[in-house]
Amino acid sequence: AQSVTQLGSHVSVSEGALVLLRCNYSSSVPPYLFWYVQYPNQGLQLLLKYTSAATLVKGINGFEAEFKKSETSFHLTKPSAHMSDAAEYFCAVSPDTGGGNKLTFGTGTQLKVEL
C-alpha cells in the first residue's frame, strides 16, 4: 500500500520568505509523486509531478520539489512567497504512470502568507 504524510497542517510565512511544505511517502514500488494546490472554492490543480525522470521537478508558479529516495521525501519549495500562494497544498502518490491509477493524498497543508 502507498501513503503520503504531510507534516504541518498549517504553515505561515511572510511575503517574500521561503516556502517549504513537507511530504514523505511510503511505497513498496517506485512511487510517482504529485503536488496539487486548491484555491478557495476551486478544484485541485496540478503544481508538479515526479515520474522517475529528473529528481528536481519544476512546476507552475515558481514551485519546485525534489525527490529524495534516501529520505523518502518530496518536499515542495518556493524561494519567495507571494500573497497569491495562500491556498491548501496536497501531496499525492500513485503506483504507476498512465491512465486509471488512483491517487492517494495526504491530509493537506494550508499555507498562509502574511505581509
Added chain:
Amino acid sequence: EPEVTQTPSHQVTQMGQEVILRCVPISNHLYFYWYRQILGQKVEFLVSFYNNEISEKSEIFDDQFSVERPDGSNFTLKIRSTKLEDSAMYFCASSDLGGPQPDTQYFGPGTRLTVL
C-alpha cells in the same frame, strides 16, 4: 484551457434520499474518477472508470454507490440512500489515455453534499 465541470456546486438532501452528482470530463479524456473529502480529512479515492467499466474501486465504494457514463459527455455518481456520513466534497477528475500527460488527473471544482 479545457476543464472538468461539476454540477451542482452544493447539494442538500435528506438522509435516505438518492442523489446524483454530475460531471463533464475534459472531452478527449478516457479515464474518469471520483474522489471525496470529508470536512477536515484527506481526499479519498472512490472509483475509477474506463471503457464503460469500473477499473478500480475503494472500500468506501459500496453497493450504495454507482457510476455511469450515460452519454458521450457526462459522468455521474449516484448514491442510492444517503447517510449522514456521506456528507463531503465530491471531486470528479479525468485523465488522458496517452499523449504527453497520461498521468495527470484534472479535477473539477467539486460538489459539496450535505446530508441532513
